[in-house]
Amino acid sequence: xxxxxxxxxxxxxxxxxxxxxxxxxxxxxxxxxxxxxxxxxxxxxxxxxxxxxxxxxxxxxxxxxxxxxxxxxxxxxxxxxxxxxxxxxxxxxxxxxxxxxxxxxxxxxxxxxxxxxxxxxxxxxxxxxxxxxxxxxxxxxxxxxxxxxxxxxxxxxxxxxxxxxxxxxxxxxxxxxxxxxxxxxxxxxxxxxxxxxxxxxxxxxxxxxxxxxxxxxxxxxxxxxxxxxxxxxxxxxxxxxxxxxxxxxxxxxxxxxxxxxxxxxxxxxxxxxxxx
Amino acid sequence: xxxxxxxxxxxxxxxxxxxxxxxxxxxxxxxxxxxxxxxxxxxxxxxxxxxxxxxxxxxxxxxxxxxxxxxxxxxxxxxxxxxxxxxxxxxxxxxxxxxxxxxxxxxxxxxxxxxxxxxxxxxxxxxxxxxxxxxxxxxxxxxxxxxxxxxxxxxxxxxxxxxxxxxxxxxxxxxxxxxxxxxxxxxxxxxxxxxxxxxxxxxxxxxxxxxxxxxxxxxxxxxxxxxxxxxxxxxxxxxxxxxxxxxxxxxxxxxxxx
Amino acid sequence: xxxxxxxxxxxxxxxxxxxxxxxxxxxxxxxxxxxxxxxxxxxxxxxxxxxxxxxxxxxxxxxxxxxxxxxxxxxxxxxxxxxxxxxxxxxxxxxxxxxxxxxxxxxxxxxxxxxxxxxxxxxxxxxxxxxxxxxxxxxxxxxxxxxxxxxxxxxxxxxxxxxxxxxxxxxxxxxxxxxxxxxxxxxxxxxxxxxxxxxxxxxxxxxxxxxxxxxxxxxxxxxxxxxxxxxxxxx
Numbered sequence: 001x002x003x004x005x006x007x008x009x010x011x012x013x014x015x016x017x018x019x020x021x022x023x024x025x026x027x028x029x030x031x032x033x034x035x036x037x038x039x040x041x042x043x044x045x046x047x048x049x050x051x052x053x054x055x056x057x058x059x060x061x062x063x064x065x066x067x068x069x070x071x072x073x074x075x076x077x078x079x080x081x082x083x084x085x086x087x088x089x090x091x092x093x094x095x096x097x098x099x100x101x102x103x104x105x106x107x108x109x110x111x112x113x114x115x116x117x118x119x120x121x122x123x124x125x126x127x128x129x130x131x132x133x134x135x136x137x138x139x140x141x142x143x144x145x146x147x148x149x150x151x152x153x154x155x156x157x158x159x160x161x162x163x164x165x166x167x168x169x170x171x172x173x174x175x176x177x178x179x180x181x182x183x184x185x186x187x188x189x190x191x192x193x194x195x196x197x198x199x200x201x202x203x204x205x206x207x208x209x210x211x212x213x214x215x216x217x218x219x220x221x222x223x224x225x226x227x228x229x230x231x232x233x234x235x236x237x238x239x240x241x242x243x244x245x246x247x248x249x250x251x252x253x254x255x256x257x258x259x260x261x262x263x264x265x266x267x268x269x270x271x272x273x274x275x276x
Numbered sequence: 277x278x279x280x281x282x283x284x285x286x287x288x289x290x291x292x293x294x295x296x297x298x299x300x301x302x303x304x305x306x307x308x309x310x311x312x313x314x315x316x317x318x319x320x321x322x323x324x325x326x327x328x329x330x331x332x333x334x335x336x337x338x339x340x341x342x343x344x345x346x347x348x349x350x351x352x353x354x355x356x357x358x359x360x361x362x363x364x365x366x367x368x369x370x371x372x373x374x375x376x377x378x379x380x381x382x383x384x385x386x387x388x389x390x391x392x393x394x395x396x397x398x399x400x401x402x403x404x405x406x407x408x409x410x411x412x413x414x415x416x417x418x419x420x421x422x423x424x425x426x427x428x429x430x431x432x433x434x435x436x437x438x439x440x441x442x443x444x445x446x447x448x449x450x451x452x453x454x455x456x457x458x459x460x461x462x463x464x465x466x467x468x469x470x471x472x473x474x475x476x477x478x479x480x481x482x483x484x485x486x487x488x489x490x491x492x493x494x495x496x497x498x499x500x501x502x503x504x505x506x507x508x509x510x511x512x513x514x515x516x517x518x519x520x521x522x523x524x525x526x527x528x529x530x531x532x533x534x
Numbered sequence: 535x536x537x538x539x540x541x542x543x544x545x546x547x548x549x550x551x552x553x554x555x556x557x558x559x560x561x562x563x564x565x566x567x568x569x570x571x572x573x574x575x576x577x578x579x580x581x582x583x584x585x586x587x588x589x590x591x592x593x594x595x596x597x598x599x600x601x602x603x604x605x606x607x608x609x610x611x612x613x614x615x616x617x618x619x620x621x622x623x624x625x626x627x628x629x630x631x632x633x634x635x636x637x638x639x640x641x642x643x644x645x646x647x648x649x650x651x652x653x654x655x656x657x658x659x660x661x662x663x664x665x666x667x668x669x670x671x672x673x674x675x676x677x678x679x680x681x682x683x684x685x686x687x688x689x690x691x692x693x694x695x696x697x698x699x700x701x702x703x704x705x706x707x708x709x710x711x712x713x714x715x716x717x718x719x720x721x722x723x724x725x726x727x728x729x730x731x732x733x734x735x736x737x738x739x740x741x742x743x744x745x746x747x748x749x750x751x752x753x754x755x756x757x758x759x760x761x762x763x764x765x766x767x768x769x
Contacts, residue, residue: 032632032715039734046716063632063713077621078631182731207733237621237629379667382685382768392671393682422767440671466599533580 008242018163030059031242034071034079035168036150037180039225040064040271042200047262049152055255058242068148075096077235080243082228085150085198090226101201102271103251106270107224108260110154111202112215113185114140114194128218129162136164139173141193144186151222155196200269208221225270227251250274289415299324300345300477305354307340307499315340316499317354326491327466327476329507333522336496339376340477342446345477346373358444368405373446376402376453378429385424386417387431390441411435411465427458434465443473451485483523486513495519541739547742549747556719556741560748563721566634566708567701569642571633571649574697577642578649586648586657600654603647608706609728615640615711632713637721640707645697652693653686660686688763695756702749708716715734 039045040062049060063073067084074082075098082099084090093099110275112131114123120140122131135142145152159166166174175193177184181201188195189209197205202213215221229249232238249255256272263269307315316338323343330338339479343349345356347368356363358371358526381388388405393399408414411431416424421432430450437445449468451459463485470476480486490507493517503516505519514520548556585596617623619631619639630636660682668678683690705723712719714728720744731737 012634022651032713037731041680041728050714061632061713063715063716073620077626183732185732187734205733235621236599237626346667346670365672371670373670375667375670379664381681382666395671395677397674420766420768 019232028059029057029242030061031080031082031239031246032061032063032078033083033246034074035062035064036067036070036085037064037182038085038198038201039083039270040152041180041182042204043264044200044262044270045257048250048255048258050245051258052255055254056242056245056249058245060246066145066147066149067151067153071098074230077237078228079238080230081224081246082230083223084169085223086153087224089150089153090228091232098234099230100231102226102228103168103247104273104275105225105227105250106274107222107257108199109216109268110151110196110223111199111213112194112196113188113202114214115192116210116212117192118214120194123212123214125215126217128158128215128221131215132158132162132163135194136162136169136173139169141173141175141191142166142190143184143188143195144174144176145181145195147178147180148179149181151196154221154223158196160218161173163200169249202270203264203267224273237252277393285304285435299359301346301357301360303343303355304356305356306348306352307337307344308352313350313352315497318496318499318501320494320501320504322475322477322494323492325469325473325477327489328492328494329490330477330479330494330496331481331486331519331522332496332502333500337499338496339367339448340499341496342373342448342479342492343384343478344370344445345376346446348373361471369440370443371446372442372444374430374433374437374439374448374450375451376449378426378433380421380429383421384418385413388421388436389439390454392436396440407435407439410468412461425458426459427454427461430458430462431456431465438465438469438474442474444477445469447476447478449479452481458496459485495522497522538739540736541743544709544736544740545743545747545758548685549744552603556744559720559725560718560744562634562719562721563702563745564748566637566711566721567641567698569638570645570701571694573638574646574649574701574763575690575694578646578697579653579683581646581650583657583683586654586661587675587679587682597651597654600647600651604651606647608644608704609710611644612707612710614641615643618712631711632715632719634712634719636711637719637755639705640711641701644704644707645701648697648700649693652696653690656686656693657682660689682700687761688768691756691760695753698752699749702745728758761762 035045041064041136045062048112049062063070063079065073067086067089070082070084071089071093073079074093074214082090082093083105090099090102094102098102112122112128118223119236120135120138122134123133144155170176175187175191177187179187180196181197184195185197185201185205186207187193189207189211195213227250228249229240230238232240251274256274260268302318302320305315305318306313315513318341330341332338339457340349344351347356347363347373356414358367361367381391383391385408389404389407390399393403410416412436413428413432413435416428420431424432434450449463454462466476466478466489487507490510492506493505493510494501495503495510495518497518501512502518503514505515509515510519511523514523535652585593585600615636616631618625619628619636620626621631630639658728664678664682673681705727708719709723709724709727710720712724712725722741726738726741726745729741
């Protein structure tokens with residue numbers, strides 16, 4: 001009988017300790033940032049956040065998903081701060097009352113990467129729209145995120161500018177992966193497709209194989225990141241003070257210079273541009 | 277082996293000093309799971325004391341009769357009564373059964389006994405070892421039950437059945453796959469239980485065993501009662517042709533007449 | 535493919551270095567999945583036993599349902615739990631989203647049907663063996679259920695192991711409800727997904743090798759226990 005009690009007691013005790021330990025975690029001073037895979041995968045947060053935590057004692061938990069999903073999660077109140085890169089969607093988020101106010105934080109740029117064989121003959125060009133036209137005309141493979149992320153929204157805008165509906169080639173030369181940036185890059189490398197990526201993810205991406213940058217330097221490839229405090233009026237659970245502290249810090253001198261000083265392989269990945 | 281009077285004392289009836297001997301009875305008993313009646317209208321009166329042996333060729337319905345008497349099967353028609361009352365859960369709890377193939381819990385020998393004692397709301401380790409000693413398994417108390425030899429396993433199931441203090445003990449060919457020594461041990465235990473007043477109802481194919489044990493014999497053939505006689509008259513001068521044929525080893529199984 | 539040799543070397547170095555971050559991730563993986571197994575057993579074993587022993591209308595339908603639920607897609611479970619635990623969801627007030635507890639809940643939901651369906655089979659098999667003897671002894675249903683569960687304990691351990699294997703290996707549910715937050719909800723599988731998305735395939739594969747090694751060790755330990763039990767004819 002005692003043996004029986006013991007066999008059942010073990011998992012129950014374990015369970016109890018688990019619930020208690022997670023409860024205590026919730027007591028810690030922390031905020032939740034809904035952000036994008038591009039910033040998280042670049043390693044920026046690993047560099048930035050310990051500095052903020054050391055100064056304020058506030059731990060920052062980052063959920064890295066596509067911009068579309070990050071905004072959706074924030075609308076559900078599952079996060080205190082939103083840090084993403086799709087300005088029109090962000091402004092809509094604020095206008096609808098989900099966020100308090102949007103601030104520019106930093107930028108980098110998008111690039112089009114492609115295989116060394118360069119079937120669309122776009123390597124070394126600057127004009128992104130012209131490059132997309134050439135890719136479509138040659139029916140060269142193009143991998144799209146297809147996940148409503150910031151990068152995806154940018155890509156769709158560029159196709160629109162080019163006057164091309166790539167969906168007509170969907171499944172043929174236009175391949176929508178429905179995945180994050182890294183997964184889409186892996187897929188591109190795997191099938192020899194061009195793809196649009198932010199420079200940060202590209203620099204830190206480790207499975208480049210023989211891929212190279214085909215198109216860069218176009219003004220239209222500018223990639224602006226913005227930060228928004230989720231509206232406490234909509235979601236009373238939002239940690240307003242801590243969230244605002246994070247936004248103030250990242251827009252302030254310390255945060256901005258920290259962003260500027262983050263380098264990977266000797267290259268600066270993000271350029272701070274908060275308005276003073 | 278503890279002396280018999282001590283055992284008899286422990287096993288005396290707690291409620292009534294001298295309960296009336298139960299009398300088993302079936303009235304128009306039919307068991308027909310599908311089209312064919314396997315037990316086909318049996319009327320029986322089982323004496324309250326002694327060892328009743330049930331015999332009959334394969335497929336005669338011996339095991340079915342036992343299960344109907346013990347309430348493991350529900351009759352299609354007819355009635356089973358014990359002590360004049362229809363069989364119910366209360367009466368069933370005063371019965372026990374030993375099957376041809378021992379079914380033992382995946383536990384130690386002692387734990388198998390402890391299990392039934394706990395069911396009846398009392399388990400003392402002294403009692404467990406007493407019960408095991410009585411069937412000669414005391415030394416093996418902590419061995420895994422299912423690693424015992426076939427004979428030891430059957431002794432354990434018998435000890436487990438007797439641990440419930442049954443008024444009626446059913447045994448369904450308990451020694452069918454045992455060697456002579458193990459068979460003798462089982463018979464000895466059955467006889468001791470009988471001596472203490474437990475009603476024994478024993479199915480066997482073994483004529484020698486039947487002669488050794490029986491006080492009266494129920495002989496079934498093709499789901500019907502062919503004969504129910506005191507043992508001496510059954511073996512010396514069977515009343516039915518079927519029993520005569522069977523005893524002489526030339527009974528051909530007959531299909532039900534319908 | 536140089537990734538393979540690199541991955542094995544990396545896996546060895548990862549384990550040998552006892553990197554605190556890696557140990558934290560392994561510990562959380564084990565904590566989450568073992569807790570989920572414990573809960574799934576608390577829920578699934580009674581259900582499996584009840585269905586195994588019960589004779590009721592619609593029993594076959596319940597068995598089919600349980601068997602089908604064994605194939606629940608982790609992403610769907612993750613999504614359902616996300617919608618429940620989200621601040622906008624009915625259980626948002628519990629503030630459980632993006633915590634290990636949420637991951638435990640999701641995995642428990644995922645594997646409870648596995649425990650229920652497999653334990654139903656195990657218990658039913660044993661119940662068939664014991665049924666007549668138990669009926670003869672007038673064993674009440676409650677005692678019969680406990681006896682069956684206890685006597686099937688070593689087979690049920692394998693059932694729990696099947697659940698554990700599914701829990702520790704799944705990524706779809708925990709990445710949605712846990713969010714793969716560093717030092718909070720990052721487990722082996724979400725770390726592997728992350729490294730894959732960073733294109734660091736060698737590190738991802740190295741972590742995968744570590745995960746497989748853990749799964750192997752747990753399985754080996756349980757099998758050893760079972761073999762001992764079989765020797766005593768208890769399994």
